[in-house]
Amino acid sequence: MFLLRDILILVGSSSAICKNQAREGTTECMLHRLDQGKLYRGSLTETVTGKPCKPWPSRKNAQSFIIKTFKTETGEEKDRRVPGNFCRNTGRGEPYRLKPWCYTDDKRRNWEYCNVLPCNTEAFERECDIEQDFIRNADGYVIDAYKESCVMIEQGLFDQLKSSVSQKPIKSKYDEAVDRITISPFFDCGQHYRGIVSSSATGRSCDRWDRQDSHHKNFGKMKTCRTPDFNYNEMSPNSCGTHNTPWCYTKQENTDDPRFEQCKIPDCSCSNTFLRYTKFGQNFKVPWDLTPWKSNTEADAFVELIDPWNKNVPCSDTRDCPSMCKTEKTRKERSVDDYDETEETVGLDERGSAMRTINGYQNPPGSSPWLVALENTNENSQNKEGWRQFCGGALIHPLFVVSAAHCFDTRKKLNPESVTVVAGLSNIDGQVSIKIYPHPEFRNVGDGFDIALVQVNKPFWFNGMVSPICLPPVNWEPEPNSICLIGGWGLQTGTQEGGVTETKQRDEAHQRRKFVDSRLALVRHIERDECRCALNSKRVNQNETEILESQLCFGHGKVDTCQGDSGGPVVCKNPNAKSADAEHPFYLTGIVSYGVETTRRKDEKKINYKCGGKSKT
Structure with missing residues (x-):
C-alpha cells in the first residue's frame, strides 16, 4: 500500500542553513545533498547506470574541456582545448540540474546524472542533510532535532553484571574477563561526543580548532566542543579526570582570558525518542503511544x-x-x-x-x-x-x-x-x-x-x-x-x-x-x-x-x-x-x-x- 507523502516539520530548523550550505561546494566531491555540484571539477566520465559520457556538444556550451595535441600543416605540434566528456553542472549554455550530469548515446533519454561521491564530511557538519531527512512524510508529526547531542553514561547494568559474576562459585574465562574490567564501557566522559555545542560551560563562544596557537589543527574550522586528547589513564570508575571531558578553544577578548574551557554537555538518556504526533491538538509521543x-x-x-x-x-x-x-x-x-x-x-x-x-x-x-x-x-x-x-x-x-x-x-x-x-x-x-x-x-x-x-x-x-x-x-x-x-x-x-x-x-x-x-x-x-x-x-x-x-x-x-x-x-x-x-x-x-x-x-x-x-x- 502506498501512502501520500506529507511534510514532517523539523522543530528549530532553519531553511537558511540549507540555503547557505547550497552555495558552498568542492571541486572533487558533493559536500551534501543540496550541493548541486556547480563547483565539481572531477574526472568522472560515466553515469549512474554506467553509460559512458559523450563529449559536450560544442566549445560554446562545453562544461568541461580536455587538452589534445594536434599537428599543424607545417608539422608543428600544438595543444588545443576541446570539449571533454566529464560530468559537470556548470551551465555554460546547458541547463542547470540537481547535480552533475552528462549526455549519453541513449536514444530514449540523451542525458543522465552522474554518481559523484559525497565528501567525507561528518554527519554533524551536514546540518542541511539532517534537515532534509527530517522533513519527510507523515502528516501531523513533529520531531525535536536535538542536534546538540549528549554524553553517554552508565545505565546501571555494569554493577549488576559485576555483582552477578562475583557471586559465581566457578567462573568461566568470560567471567574472569568481566572481573578484570574496572570501568564501564558506557561511562564515556564525552570522548565520543559528536554534537554541535559551541560554547563553554561559562557561556563563552568557542573558537576555531585550527587557530594559530592550536595543538589540534586537524579539526579545521570547526568550533564545536570535542575531547581530542582523551586519556584513559586519568579515568576512574566514578571520575573522568581533570580536563578529560569535551572542551574548546575560546575567543580571547582580553589578554587574561583563558585559551580554552570545558563545555557543559547533557547526559544521554537511552531509549529516548523525540517524535510527537500533534494533529488536531493532540500530543502523543511516538512510539510510546501509538x-x-x-x-x-x-x-x-x-x-x-x-x-x-x-x-x-x-x-x-x-x-x-x-x-x-x-x-x-x-x-x-x-x-x-x-x-x-x-x-x-x-x-x-x-x-x-x-x-x-x-x-x-x-x-x-x-x-x-x-x-x-x-x-x-x-x-x-x-x-x-x-x-x-x-x-x-x-x-x-x-x-x-x-x-x-x-x-x-x-x-x-x-x-x-x-x-x-x-x-x-x-x-x-x-x-x-x-x-x-x-x-x-x-x-x-x-x-x-x-x-x-x-x-x-x-x-x-x-x-x-x-x-x-x-x-x-x-x-x-x-x-x-x-x-x-x-x-x-x-x-x-x-x-x-x-x-x-x-x-x-x-x-x-x-x-x-x-x-x-x-x-x-x-x-x-x-x-x-x-x-x-x-x-x-x-x-x-x-x-x-x-x-x-x-x-x-x-x-x-x-x-x-x-x-x-x-x-x-x-x-x-x-x-x-x-x-x-x-x-x-x-x-x-x-x-x-x-x-x-x-x-x-x-x-x-x-x-x-x-x-x-x-x-x-
Whole structure:
C-alpha cells in the first residue's frame, strides 16, 4: 500500500542553513545533498547506470574541456582545448540540474546524472542533510532535532553484571574477563561526543580548532566542543579526570582570558525518542503511544495490540491474543539449519519479494532511532545498482551495534570493512565496520548464542533520528503476552513461489533500493511451551524444536519479521515505566534470529536471542 507523502516539520530548523550550505561546494566531491555540484571539477566520465559520457556538444556550451595535441600543416605540434566528456553542472549554455550530469548515446533519454561521491564530511557538519531527512512524510508529526547531542553514561547494568559474576562459585574465562574490567564501557566522559555545542560551560563562544596557537589543527574550522586528547589513564570508575571531558578553544577578548574551557554537555538518556504526533491538538509521543496508528489500515494486522501497548500491560483478551499452539500439521517447513541470512538478502534471492517487515506500518522518521541497517559494501557483491542491505541491528553505544551472529559469514568477519552501518532510516549517518564480535559459542542458527557486536570506525552522532536503546536488567524477560515492537527493511510479503508472482518478486529483488523508511509492527511475547508447540506443529525440522533459556519467542497473527530483518531489535517497554519520559522507557529485549518460513496466510512466530539472558556474555 502506498501512502501520500506529507511534510514532517523539523522543530528549530532553519531553511537558511540549507540555503547557505547550497552555495558552498568542492571541486572533487558533493559536500551534501543540496550541493548541486556547480563547483565539481572531477574526472568522472560515466553515469549512474554506467553509460559512458559523450563529449559536450560544442566549445560554446562545453562544461568541461580536455587538452589534445594536434599537428599543424607545417608539422608543428600544438595543444588545443576541446570539449571533454566529464560530468559537470556548470551551465555554460546547458541547463542547470540537481547535480552533475552528462549526455549519453541513449536514444530514449540523451542525458543522465552522474554518481559523484559525497565528501567525507561528518554527519554533524551536514546540518542541511539532517534537515532534509527530517522533513519527510507523515502528516501531523513533529520531531525535536536535538542536534546538540549528549554524553553517554552508565545505565546501571555494569554493577549488576559485576555483582552477578562475583557471586559465581566457578567462573568461566568470560567471567574472569568481566572481573578484570574496572570501568564501564558506557561511562564515556564525552570522548565520543559528536554534537554541535559551541560554547563553554561559562557561556563563552568557542573558537576555531585550527587557530594559530592550536595543538589540534586537524579539526579545521570547526568550533564545536570535542575531547581530542582523551586519556584513559586519568579515568576512574566514578571520575573522568581533570580536563578529560569535551572542551574548546575560546575567543580571547582580553589578554587574561583563558585559551580554552570545558563545555557543559547533557547526559544521554537511552531509549529516548523525540517524535510527537500533534494533529488536531493532540500530543502523543511516538512510539510510546501509538494511538495515531489505529486509524491507518497499515496497522490493521496488529491494531488489537495497540491499546495494551499504550497501557504497558500484557494482552489479556483471548480473542485478540489467541493461543498460537495448533495441532494440525499443515505443511513442511525448511530446517533452521538451512537458514542463511547473508545468502538470502544480499542482492537477488530466489525467494525474493518486496522488502519490508510483513504487515508492518511505514516507520515515521524518529520513531525508532536505535534501528540501524547493515549494508554490504563489498565491490564483488551482487545487486550493485541497488541497496545491499542484508540485516538489521540496534544501536547501544556511539561505536557499537548489536546484531545477529548468523548475519556474518567468514568473509565478513575477515573483512569487516565490507559492512557499513546506516543509521537514521536513510543516510543521515553511516559508519564503516572495523570489527565484528560474534558470540564465541555461536555455531548454528537454532542452537542459541545468535548475537554479535559490530564496532564502527567513527562514533555516531546522537540526535533526534539516531539514539541508543537501553539494555535490559540482567536475566530480565517480558511477561507472557507482553506487547513488543519489531521493525526493519526485510522482505515485506514473505515467500511466494511459482508463476507470475515469483517472477515479479524476483524482478523486485533486482530493483532493491535504499528505503528511506522501514516498517514497524507490534507482536507479543509467546511462552516457551506455547511456542514450542506452535513450532513443532508446523514441523520446522524432523526433530522436535527446543526453545532455549537464551531464546524468546514473538509473533502475532500475520505479523512477522522476514528475510533481511535478522539482527534487528525486539523492543519492549520497561514494565515499571509510566511514560515516555521515564528513565529507561524501552528495553532491547531480543535480537531477531530465525523462524518458520513466512507466508501471508499463516500464524507466524519468530525466535529471538534474548538480551540480558543468563547465557549472554
